[in-house]
Amino acid sequence: xxxxxxxxxxxxxxxxxxxxxxxxxxxxxxxxxxxxxxxxxxxxxxxxxxxxxxxxxxxxxxxxxxxxxxxxxxxxxxxxxxxxxxxxxxxxxxxxxxxxxxxxxxxxxxxxxxxxxxxxxxxxxxxxxxxxxxxxxxxxxxxxxxxxxxxxxxxxxxxxxxxxxxxxxxxxxxxxxxxxxxxxxxxxxxxxxxxxxxxxxxxxxxxxxxxxxxxxxxxxxxxxxxxxxxxxxxxxxxxxxxxxxxxxxxxxxxxxxxxxxxxxxxxxxxxxxxxxxxxxxxxxxxxxxx
Amino acid sequence: xxxxxxxxxxxxxxxxxxxxxxxxxxxxxxxxxxxxxxxxxxxxxxxxxxxxxxxxxxxxxxxxxxxxxxxxxxxxxxxxxxxxxxxxxxxxxxxxxxxxxxxxxxxxxxxxxxxxxxxxxxxxxxxxxxxxxxxxxxxxxxxxxxxxxxxxxxxxxxxxxxxxxxxxxxxxxxxxxxxxxxxxxxxxxxxxxxxxxxxxxxxxxxxxxxxxxxxxxxxxxxxxxxxxxxxxxxxxxxxxxxxxxxxxxxxxxxxxxxxxxxxxxxxxxxxxxxxxxxxxxxxxxxxxxx
Numbered sequence: 001x002x003x004x005x006x007x008x009x010x011x012x013x014x015x016x017x018x019x020x021x022x023x024x025x026x027x028x029x030x031x032x033x034x035x036x037x038x039x040x041x042x043x044x045x046x047x048x049x050x051x052x053x054x055x056x057x058x059x060x061x062x063x064x065x066x067x068x069x070x071x072x073x074x075x076x077x078x079x080x081x082x083x084x085x086x087x088x089x090x091x092x093x094x095x096x097x098x099x100x101x102x103x104x105x106x107x108x109x110x111x112x113x114x115x116x117x118x119x120x121x122x123x124x125x126x127x128x129x130x131x132x133x134x135x136x137x138x139x140x141x142x143x144x145x146x147x148x149x150x151x152x153x154x155x156x157x158x159x160x161x162x163x164x165x166x167x168x169x170x171x172x173x174x175x176x177x178x179x180x181x182x183x184x185x186x187x188x189x190x191x192x193x194x195x196x197x198x199x200x201x202x203x204x205x206x207x208x209x210x211x212x213x214x215x216x217x218x219x220x221x222x223x224x225x226x227x228x229x230x231x232x233x234x235x236x237x238x239x240x241x242x243x244x245x246x247x248x249x250x251x252x253x254x255x256x257x258x259x260x261x262x263x264x265x266x267x268x269x270x271x272x273x274x275x276x277x278x279x280x281x282x283x284x285x286x287x288x289x290x
Numbered sequence: 291x292x293x294x295x296x297x298x299x300x301x302x303x304x305x306x307x308x309x310x311x312x313x314x315x316x317x318x319x320x321x322x323x324x325x326x327x328x329x330x331x332x333x334x335x336x337x338x339x340x341x342x343x344x345x346x347x348x349x350x351x352x353x354x355x356x357x358x359x360x361x362x363x364x365x366x367x368x369x370x371x372x373x374x375x376x377x378x379x380x381x382x383x384x385x386x387x388x389x390x391x392x393x394x395x396x397x398x399x400x401x402x403x404x405x406x407x408x409x410x411x412x413x414x415x416x417x418x419x420x421x422x423x424x425x426x427x428x429x430x431x432x433x434x435x436x437x438x439x440x441x442x443x444x445x446x447x448x449x450x451x452x453x454x455x456x457x458x459x460x461x462x463x464x465x466x467x468x469x470x471x472x473x474x475x476x477x478x479x480x481x482x483x484x485x486x487x488x489x490x491x492x493x494x495x496x497x498x499x500x501x502x503x504x505x506x507x508x509x510x511x512x513x514x515x516x517x518x519x520x521x522x523x524x525x526x527x528x529x530x531x532x533x534x535x536x537x538x539x540x541x542x543x544x545x546x547x548x549x550x551x552x553x554x555x556x557x558x559x560x561x562x563x564x565x566x567x568x569x570x571x572x573x574x575x576x577x578x579x580x
Contacts, residue, residue: 199548199563202570203563203567204537205479206570214437216481217417217418218419218420218488225512226567230565238557241553248552258489258538263531267527270524271521273493277488280502280516282502
């Protein structure tokens with residue numbers, strides 16, 4: 001089975017789900033779609049991206065029997081993801097592969113196992129997107145070159161993992177298998193904690209009476225993440241708080257070190273710190289993946 | 291007098307100085323140039339951007355008497371800036387206007403006053419550029435739409451300030467007069483402290499064994515400033531350490547608040563914090579300038 005033989009049901013047509021649907025449709029894959037916002041679903045149908053409109057119970061009124069050549073993509077915020085998995089109708093729960101795209105994986109895999117779909121579930125997390133949200137921000141090629149973490153359950157069948165790899169590969173992603181706990185700890189560092197830092201910077205500037213228009217290009221880069229969806233990020237932060245707290249402790253330690261060095265006025269020590277930071281950003285400095 | 295009647299001596303042809311020289315040359319203004327790196331000066335001359343090559347003593351061998359229709363731009367790192375001001379040859383020290391472009395202003399204005407050029411000195415700071423450095427990164431239009439802070443000394447003549455406004459306006463900048471102490475405190479928040487935070491994030495990730503290639507687009511935004519020049523930023527940080535320490539205390543306070551809220555697991559409180567951060571980033575949220 002290849003993804004070109006499948007129908008892909010995309011549940012949630014925001015930035016990530018909408019971009020997945022656009023790439024699939026451009027490839028000629030049949031896309032069934034649902035979004036809680038009827039206007040979004042209308043727009044996706046009118047654009048020719050969604051061929052089959054699912055109703056609020058996620059049923060396809062035109063479809064007959066269960067089709068094992070179905071792939072389900074749940075592309076909603078993490079708290080919603082758990083609810084959607086628990087409420088999947090039988091037809092979709094029996095799909096060859098069910099994936100989500102949320103930013104945390106431990107809690108999602110737990111719910112998938114409890115829902116009895118552990119064998120065909122692969123948690124996925126594409127490291128793509130930006131602070132914009134919704135169908136209007138979705139676009140073709142969003143996942144081109146992006147790392148996509150895949151977190152199977154302990155019981156996921158190999159063929160489901162293989163389809164998941166093929167699926168994201170077709171969208172240009174570079175898949176990487178990762179244990180769900182490792183995933184949550186790593187993205188706490190690479191994504192969740194930087195989001196918290198960006199938000200904290202915005203709050204500090206607001207209290208200091210600084211206007212957003214006073215930022216130079218560098219400041220705007222650092223503050224861009226603070227524009228992200230509070231709905232999405234409060235859910236992520238609450239779901240992965242333990243790992244984020246560890247990552248926060250790490251950045252607080254480094255800030256304290258800068259504070260001490262600034263207080264001492266040791267310019268050579270400051271130079272060494274900025275140099276070490278820059279050395280890490282060199283492209284050659286790649287991760288040691290386990 | 292307008293800038294089109296002047297010769298502009300650009301001392302330092304890196305990202306900022308090189309971009310100034312390119313914009314001026316494109317406008318037909320005569321540019322005299324110097325750079326400590328002979329290859330950079332050669333490249334700027336070959337490109338037709340610098341018409342008159344200054345020697346290591348900043349003399350123009352072809353020039354006769356002192357020309358009051360000269361503008362001097364010192365575009366080197368802040369520690370060098372002070373040294374260049376102190377060593378300006380008489381011909382340039384008598385220019386109609388002397389400006390620097392460094393990221394801190396108090397120490398520079400102090401040196402300008404001590405050098406006896408307070409009447410014709412305007413400290414300037416264009417909020418433009420990126421982590422790249424050097425002539426090869428310089429380009430036309432770098433200052434288009436950028437805020438340019440102008441910090442005169444208490445004794446700067448009005449006509450020198452007027453030429454400075456016209457100069458940056460011709461390059462597309464939006465000039466804003468600011469007291470040097472206010473300037474240093476504000477940019478500590480909007481630029482210097484975010485640089486330190488970005489570097490601290492890089493150091494935290496390095497110690498956690500995270501690779502730069504693991505960052506998603508948001509993480510890359512926040513970490514971009516960590517790629518900046520350690521030479522430039524250790525000098526800035528040492529020069530403005532007092533104000534940066536205040537700004538660091540502010541971000542540390544906000545991070546502690548996030549830590550407490552994450553520990554409590556209060557998702558609604560997290561939502562309120564992320565919402566307040568996003569509200570600040572709205573473009574309507576402009577500064578109240580004094």
